[in-house]
Amino acid sequence: MYADRWVRFHSLPGSxxxxxxxxxxxxxxxxxxxxxxxxxxxxEVFVVTxxxxxxxxxxxxxxxxxxxxxxxSVLWWTESNQDDTDPEFHTHTRLYADxxxxxxxxxxxxxxxxxxxxxxxxxxxxxxLRRVHHPYxxxxxxxxxxxxxxxxxxxxxxxxxxxxxxxx
Numbered sequence: 001m002y003a004d005r006w007v008r009f010h011s012l013p014g015s016x017x018x019x020x021x022x023x024x025x026x027x028x029x030x031x032x033x034x035x036x037x038x039x040x041x042x043x044e045v046f047v048v049t050x051x052x053x054x055x056x057x058x059x060x061x062x063x064x065x066x067x068x069x070x071x072x073s074v075l076w077w078t079e080s081n082q083d084d085t086d087p088e089f090h091t092h093t094r095l096y097a098d099x100x101x102x103x104x105x106x107x108x109x110x111x112x113x114x115x116x117x118x119x120x121x122x123x124x125x126x127x128x129l130r131r132v133h134h135p136y137x138x139x140x141x142x143x144x145x146x147x148x149x150x151x152x153x154x155x156x157x158x159x160x161x162x163x164x165x166x167x168x
Contacts, residue, residue, distance in 0.1 A: 004147045009035060009160040010139040011115065019115055031160060032135055033104050035142060036124060038153060039131045040102035047107055048097045049073060050121035056080065056092045059165055064119050069109050072098045087130045094149040099127065 011028045012019060019025045049070045051060040056078055060066070073096035082090045100106065102124075113119035117137040124133045130145040138159075144150035154161065 002143045005144045005150045007142050007144070007150050007154045008139055008162060009142065009157055010162060011135075011160075012138075015138070016163060018117070025112065025115065027109055029105075029108055031157075032111045032133075032140060033108075035140060035153065035157065036102070036107075036133055037104055038156075039133055039142070039144070040124065040126060043102050043126050044099055045102045046097045046099055046125050046127060047073070047110070048076065048123050048125070049110065049119065050095050052091050052092060052093045054088070054091060056094075058092075061091070066096070066119055067114055069113055069119060070096060070098070074098070136151055 002067055009031065010016075011031050012024060013027070016024075019028050035138045047070065049066045051062075051064060051066050053059060053061050076097040077092060077095040079093045079095075081093070084090060107122075107124065110119060110122050114122050114135045117138055120136070125131060129148075132141075132143040142150070142152060142153065142165065
């Protein structure tokens with residue numbers, strides 16, 4: 001659906017997944033923030049984090065520092081999966097969001113937790129939902145507003161791309 005606007009960037013040289021030193025954390029944060037600045041400078045953004053539970057309002061099914069790292073977020077959406085006939089396997093994914101003016105480094109606490117895989121399912125998007133930055137441990141998936149914008153991002157940061165033919 002978004003293949004013509006999608007690009008994946010790796011957060012460390014050689015497609016290394018996890019940072020192991022202060023220098024490597026610096027590289028990870030600089031790469032994340034460089035792309036985020038190119039996407040969102042001058043814009044308001046939604047910062048979105050997620051958790052899941054076995055009940056719509058119950059405790060998170062897996063402990064994460066989400067609430068501590070994203071304290072100003074509010075519950076935005078709950079997506080319930082109740083396809084299984086056994087209620088013990090029903091899950092409820094909850095999205096929490098805040099709206100803020102983008103500025104360099106404003107989500108570094110979240111990005112560092114993502115790099116350590118302490119927090120998963122974070123994304124940053126403009127308020128029109130045209131651009132999405134989804135960091136993960138090892139890189140970031142980006143959906144640009146247009147194919148041309150994606151191509152320009154990809155070309156500026158070609159050294160951060162995967163060698164895989166599909167860009168993975």
